[in-house]
Amino acid sequence: MIDCSEIRPLLSAFGDGELEPPELLKVARHLAGCPDCEREAADFSALGAGLRDSYEAALNAIPLDGFAEAVQARIVQLRPSFVARFQRWLASLDDQFSPALSFASAAVAVAVLTAIVLTPYVRDYMSGRNPQIAANAYHHLNAITQEPRLPEKMLAEDSRAVISKLESENPAVAVWSEPHTDTTVIWLPDQQAGR
Amino acid sequence: MRKPSRPEGDEAELIERASKGDAEAFGVLVERYQRRVVGVALAVVHNQDDALELAQETFVRAFQNLPKFESRSSFSTWLYRIAANIAIDFRRHAGRHSILRGEEAEAEIGRLPSSHGDSFRAVARSELSHRIQEALKELTPEHRAVILLREVEGLSYDEISEVLQCPRGTVMSRLHYARNRLRVVLKDLDRD
Amino acid sequence: MSARWSGVIVALAGLLVFTVQARAGNKPGGHQVIVSIDSVMAADTNEGIDRRLGAMASRLRTLPFSYSTYRLLKSEGKRTSCGQMIVFALPGGRILHVAPRAIDGDMIAMELVLFQGDRPEMSTELKLPNHAFLILGGPRYEQGMLIVFIRADAPGVSGPPQIDNPTTPVEGPPGQ
Numbered sequence: 141m142i143d144c145s146e147i148r149p150l151l152s153a154f155g156d157g158e159l160e161p162p163e164l165l166k167v168a169r170h171l172a173g174c175p176d177c178e179r180e181a182a183d184f185s186a187l188g189a190g191l192r193d194s195y196e197a198a199l200n201a202i203p204l205d206g207f208a209e210a211v212q213a214r215i216v217q218l219r220p221s222f223v224a225r226f227q228r229w230l231a232s233l234d235d236q237f238s239p240a241l242s243f244a245s246a247a248v249a250v251a252v253l254t255a256i257v258l259t260p261y262v263r264d265y266m267s268g269r270n271p272q273i274a275a276n277a278y279h280h281l282n283a284i285t286q287e288p289r290l291p292e293k294m295l296a297e298d299s300r301a302v303i304s305k306l307e308s309e310n311p312a313v314a315v316w317s318e319p320h321t322d323t324t325v326i327w328l329p330d331q332q333a334g335r
Numbered sequence: 336m337r338k339p340s341r342p343e344g345d346e347a348e349l350i351e352r353a354s355k356g357d358a359e360a361f362g363v364l365v366e367r368y369q370r371r372v373v374g375v376a377l378a379v380v381h382n383q384d385d386a387l388e389l390a391q392e393t394f395v396r397a398f399q400n401l402p403k404f405e406s407r408s409s410f411s412t413w414l415y416r417i418a419a420n421i422a423i424d425f426r427r428h429a430g431r432h433s434i435l436r437g438e439e440a441e442a443e444i445g446r447l448p449s450s451h452g453d454s455f456r457a458v459a460r461s462e463l464s465h466r467i468q469e470a471l472k473e474l475t476p477e478h479r480a481v482i483l484l485r486e487v488e489g490l491s492y493d494e495i496s497e498v499l500q501c502p503r504g505t506v507m508s509r510l511h512y513a514r515n516r517l518r519v520v521l522k523d524l525d526r527d
Numbered sequence: 528m529s530a531r532w533s534g535v536i537v538a539l540a541g542l543l544v545f546t547v548q549a550r551a552g553n554k555p556g557g558h559q560v561i562v563s564i565d566s567v568m569a570a571d572t573n574e575g576i577d578r579r580l581g582a583m584a585s586r587l588r589t590l591p592f593s594y595s596t597y598r599l600l601k602s603e604g605k606r607t608s609c610g611q612m613i614v615f616a617l618p619g620g621r622i623l624h625v626a627p628r629a630i631d632g633d634m635i636a637m638e639l640v641l642f643q644g645d646r647p648e649m650s651t652e653l654k655l656p657n658h659a660f661l662i663l664g665g666p667r668y669e670q671g672m673l674i675v676f677i678r679a680d681a682p683g684v685s686g687p688p689q690i691d692n693p694t695t696p697v698e699g700p701p702g703q
Contacts, residue, residue: 145620149642152511156485158492184514187467187521191486194464199374202383207373208365211394215358218399253539301655302634307475307512308649309519318589318662325590328641328649329665329672501638504612504626508640512647519646 142170144177151181155188300324347406354401361401365394368411371488372418378483379422379476381468389425393418408497415488415498419480426476470520478513485510560627560635561680563604564615569594569664570671583676586660594671617675619668620644627679633657635679657684 301324353361377386612626664674
């Protein structure tokens with residue numbers, strides 16, 4: 141019997157029809173025999189209907205008369221962006237130059253730019269100075285032979301994570317970087333816990 | 336699963352003309368999509384006046400960037416992406432998306448512009464609708480955007496991923512988080 | 528816009544992007560990431576430190592709360608790619624969703640969502656150095672508490688300076 145805790149995170153996607161077939165079957169079978177999860181799935185469905193009603197009502201209350209005109213008034217005052225003007229200029233070139241000439245010009249420009257941009261890189265490669273690629277190849281080889289076990293030689297010295305967002309219902313959540321190892325710790329004590 | 340659709344027929348022609356600066360052609364697109372764009376903005380910022388202003392800004396920015404729009408993707412998805420980005424940025428700069436709990440949440444709700452807050456209550460057709468609107472204030476703008484795009488606009492996870500420019504897995508997690516959060520808040524509101 | 532000129536612009540842009548990517552050794556989206564989860568129970572039951580913990584033991588000792596027992600409960604590794612979410616069932620019933628999003632230099636951007644049953648308990652967006660640990664701890668587990676090491680390895684991506692782990696590697700179940 142599959143544990144409810146494994147099924148619940150999938151109920152949302154199940155109701156949306158977004159699960160892959162194996163997971164879909166797993167959830168469907170579980171729901172057939174679990175009234176709690178079945179009730180939760182039904183709650184999500186009711187919530188969806190309530191949300192749609194709620195938003196439709198709120199949207200219907202917003203007067204949109206004159207909205208399109210207001211947008212037009214702002215657009216008319218705009219000066220086209222540089223990119224837009226450049227692209228419109230390019231489009232106008234179609235009318236002035238023959239296809240053959242334009243393709244030939246493009247080919248020459250590509251060839252010149254290729255030579256300029258790649259020359260230093262080619263020089264490095266030919267002289268064997270390419271530590272970045274060599275290191276990447278080593279890591280890739282290591283991963284093939286060892287993953288998904290921990291590759292024991294490859295533990296980072298600097299473990300500090302950069303957290304851009306954290307949301308939690310737990311009022312006691314704490315985050316710190318361990319000063320000795322820079323390991324980032326996220327602490328979520330149970331609210332009845334003593335420590 | 337519904338797939339994003341390419342602009343067809345007259346819409347493709349309208350987009351082509353508008354991308355060359357035809358404001359009248361763009362006006363037709365505005366009228367076609369205005370309600371949905373306002374809806375996306377409203378979901379995120381939860382204020383009627385702000386939603387209208389942000390929706391206008393969305394269309395202005397869309398007009399400026401139309402030459403970059405590639406017709407092999409859905410125009411509505413592209414438009415929603417602009418709307419969602421503008422609205423979420425607006426909320427972020429207003430400093431109203433941080434974690435809020437308990438008394439902090441109540442105080443923050445009280446500080447929100449209230450001039451049109453009553454319009455939600457006035458037009459709510461049911462008690463559940465009203466409570467859902469209150470509960471939605473507890474979500475972050477990103478979570479409100481994802482739940483609206485799914486429940487009201489009916490976008491697939493792939494489409495939402497494209498609109499919000501985040502991985503599909505993130506869409507799935509955020510939807511689950513948002514729905515559970517709403518269930519919890521609605522239960523708490525029930526008890527009050 | 529003219530298809531011909533579009534083709535020119537795209538070709539030039541593609542060439543520049545290819546060159547920059549090649550020089551930087553950067554990997555485009557869809558990069559493979561191996562996520563390893565080691566769940567440890569910490570308790571005051573005087574059983575000592577599980578030798579299978581390896582280098583993790585030194586990290587545990589630096590935490591503000593010290594225990595007389597650290598026991599490895601479960602070790603699991605899964606391979607995924609940027610943009611794909613994977614799910615781990617933790618001891619005690621919690622579920623952890625991990626979704627790597629992108630590789631940024633030597634950092635792996637990812638989103639984590641922790642569920643306790645059907646209740647989302649925590650959601651975070653962060654960047655972790657390649658091959659580095661993040662510790663998630665605090666929930667009660669049996670006589671002690673649960674500490675989870677979350678580690679991400681992106682093959683082919685450089686990482687910060689590395690140290691050798693002198694102890695026996697953990698033998699967990701094969702990834703899926």
